[in-house]
Amino acid sequence: MKRKLWPLFCLLSGAGVAGVAHADTGKLVLTGGVSSITGSAGGGITPWAVIGTQATEGEVGLTTYLTRAGTQDYALSSYGVAVGFKDRVELSLARQDFDAAPAVALNGIAPFGVTPGQHIKMDVLGLKVRLAGDAILDADTWMPQIAIGLEHKQVRPGSLQSVLDFLGTKTHGTDVYLSATKLLLGPGLLLNGTLRYTNANQNGLLGFGSASPGKNRRSLQPELSVAYLLRPNLAVGAEYRFKPNNLQALGAAAGLGAALREDDWKDVFLAWAPSKNVSVTLAYVDLGRIVPGVTRERRQTGYYLSAQFAF
Template sequence: MKHRPPPILLAVAALALASGPARADTGKLLLTGGVSTIAGSAGGGLTPWAVIGSNATEGEMGVSAHATRAATQDYGLTGYGVALGLHDRVELSLARQDFDASPAIALNGIAPFGVTPGQHIKMDVLGIKLRVAGDAVLDSDSWMPQIAVGLEHKRVRPGSIGSVLDFLGTKTSGTDVYVSATKLLLAQSVLVNGTLRYTNANQNGLLGFGSAAPGKNSRSLQPEFSVAYLVSKNLAVGAEYRFKPNNLQALGAAAGLGAALREDDWKDIFVAWAPSKNLSLTLAYVDLGRIVPGITNNRRQTGYYLSAQVAF
């Protein structure tokens, strides 16, 4: 049976399309509004920035939509979503992720947990972001960054892998809270961003939230960093580094699994190209470290990330 988009996804899209004259027409400088993250908010591919998504500036309403595909040696992720920008002040976003876990499951055949072949883990992410200070473009000649606070509420549907999450003692929903500061240095053609996330998500939430003892169940603060260089007005290159909580490793060690449940930091090197004011394409080399290394022979998960965004 085909999965229909959640009603709220359709509602956000309909609201943006119905906004008519209020939609942004000229909008922001190319690429200064970021691209769509895997969670749907505006930023880099892996981490949110303080910028508000879409091309909308002050007094305008804008909308963006994205589709993403990432693949590593043992896993694949497909995602899509929409974001609504209100007056360059508030951003509402919704994204759906489909994580293909079947290759890794096939490697180890964890049948005792009732996991069936061809597993996909699905997760919905509802986000809201509020710009609380600064303006990345207008303050580009000062040291004042643009600052935003946001949250991402995530709900995962693990399918038959739910039995594994039960064993790990993880929850199937959780909320990340973050604050981002973005500094655009127009004269130097450089953008830098720092984000501090308060989270207990395992692998961004795809393996649930928290852990049974002796794993870590409480939230922790995790920093995330991005830097981008504007090669030209429509081309940027950059890198991201996202620290991750390692909630499950202690539980795995206590169960005699050693580092089989270890979680590593994420990083990427990306190229973003905007052939027009309404379209941007992002291609990245990603290194997601080891993802459940106990069933992937301890391989690092490296590969590509490709995302397309349309924004108005």
């Protein structure tokens, strides 16, 4: 994704702010979710069917966010912006910076030329459209809110490009997903299920697809979320995201065993909204093993901290 998209998106966001200036927004706090690591509204690691921002029918809203996550060996910084149109369409743009310093150990396997302290950058352009249902208006029925979305991702791997070439992965790809979100206002419970059609490795940070005998084709991967409102502005929840594990067979064929295995992601989170326009999310994350061949099979557990500003 070219950098010139950011000024264009800021222009669109500015138009959204103009539309919000006199809007009497009516969403309940936290019912629009928080900003995921790819910029769309949902939980921290998976999108929901809700449209982000505080805008309701007939309004245009804006959301910005900042996220930092850290595990034993890796760290991820992410920031972005999303515009919600009439609680029907969400357009988002996110930029990720992944600290892949342990990857320098790959030079011991082959002369890849990975530089010390290498970072992987990725841009994510997202689009989500609500197809049916309304999380608030249909809260007293079994009808969930349903949305379809896509995330187009462009990776800039730096000196890790030679590694991606060896793996046979592409530096760009598009995920398509379908989400259903059900809000039960009585018990204060939110349930979400997302089905993602993807060939992304580690959400795209290690490219898309694989050389043979790895899996190059797309597959359907479920993602599940549950959240419980302890108070109107405080929620606790958990997420589980299944991953495709495209590269393990390729690594095994190259004599690396499970060195390229990809595990499922999961988290337990606490989301707090001190005001209608601000929310903070803190989570414990378990990302399994990320390229375990260079991290001595360590599971990547740690923290996730995100701040969101919605209008």
